[in-house]
Structures are given as C-alpha cells and as structure tokens.
Amino acid sequence: MLLGDSFHPGGEDTTRRLADLSTVGPGSHVLDVACGAGNTTYFLADEFGAKATGIDLSSTLLQRATQNRQSGSVRLRPTFSQARVENLPFSDNSFDVVFCECALCTFPYPEKALSEFLRVLSPGGRLAVSDIVINRTVPPALQTLLAHSLCIAGAHSVGGYESMIAAAGFNRLTTRMDSQVMFEMVDRIERRLKLGSVLAELQNIKNDAALPSAKETLSISRNFIESGGTGYALFTAWK
C-alpha cells in the first residue's frame, strides 16, 4: 500500500487528536470501521485503554491486522471481523464511539454507512470521522488510479460531509481542519515510490516507464493541496 500500514494522513497524531475530541477513554467500546491493517484499532487499545473492535471488508488487510501484532503486548487485545460498513454485524446501541478514518470517501454508499454508525452507537455515543476534503473540482490529471490511492478522487467537500452526517441524524457536529497533514502524506508516498516498493501494488503501473507519471501525479497533488483545492478534516458528532 502507498501509505504503509497506516493509510490516513497525519498517522497517530491525527488519530490521537480525533480520539481526544471524541473523548475515547479507558474502557470505551470503540468500533474502528474500515480499520484496514488495524493500526488505529491497536493504538486506541494501547494508548487509550479502549475496548476496540475493527471491521473491514478486506480479508487480506484483516489478516495483516491479526498477524502483525500476535506477539505484541496490548492491555486489551482488539477483535477484528470482516464486514461491510453498509451492514454492520452488531446490535443497536453497542458502542460508545465509532471511528472512521480516511474511509468515508471510499464508500460507495456513505449515507447508508452513516446510518449504520448511528444505529450501533449507544445514546450519547460519538462519531469520529477524519477524511480528505475537496474544495473545488479535481483536475483531470488527478482522476487516476494513483489519485484514487491518495483518496483525492473520491472525496467530498466539507459541506458535503457535514450534510451527510447531519442527515443521518447526528447532533452537535464540529469540524476542524488540519490540511498540513496532506503534504506529509504526499511526501510519505513519494518516499515509498522512490523505494519502488509500491509499484507492484498498483495494478496498472507495472514497470519503471510508469514512474514519471506517478511522480507527475504527486507533483500535481502537491500543487492542488498548496492552492487549497484539497485538505484534511476531522468531524465529531453525537448520537
């Protein structure tokens, strides 16, 4: 993967901020939806003492999530299961916090996902979402496979996310911007591209001939961030 095992901009710093904002604490039952390789799920258990559960649709990533840390020591070992966000395998009112990092923009039915998040949250439960936002039309050069890997291509505007979250029935919605982390993400991807370690993972980029276009996409991405075309937002809301 382009970003290593943590797939969202800002890494653990952003996760810590979002966990503080959504008041994750010892014993909080947190559902990390679209958990990927489980970095955040473990982090919330390790650093915050949360009882964390991760779900993702990718069996490959879930395998990584469970294998990665078998020897690690965590006070509360997270649990993982394979599921789609549109149909969560949990009863109503099961969690204190639903965490969704850099994933809402990848869901085909984000509204359905948000109504599931509301359903599984207990009354007074918190939604914690971070995601890439788009402030104006994405340049055609960024509507590529690589841009999809950067999540820029599928992102919504700040207002778009806010409307979806409110329409799902959440209250007390707060939005905070942290767009600096986007540069760090592009730098991280560039370092990995230089190492050549990710080329094989990009289905349509199978040889060095494609490298200049990948580099070009990153450069256009950087300009798009710099000019305010895209950024990163943290949303918290209450059930």
Ligand SMILES: C[S@@+](CC[C@H](N)C(=O)[O-])C[C@H]1O[C@@H](n2cnc3c(N)ncnc32)[C@H](O)[C@@H]1O
């Ligand atoms: C950009 S990654 C973010 C992973 C993780 N939250 C993180 O920040 O490191 C997006 C994740 O969403 C998952 N995903 C996409 N659509 C999904 C769906 N409909 N149901 C469950 N997971 C989904 C993907 O498998 C992937 O792991």
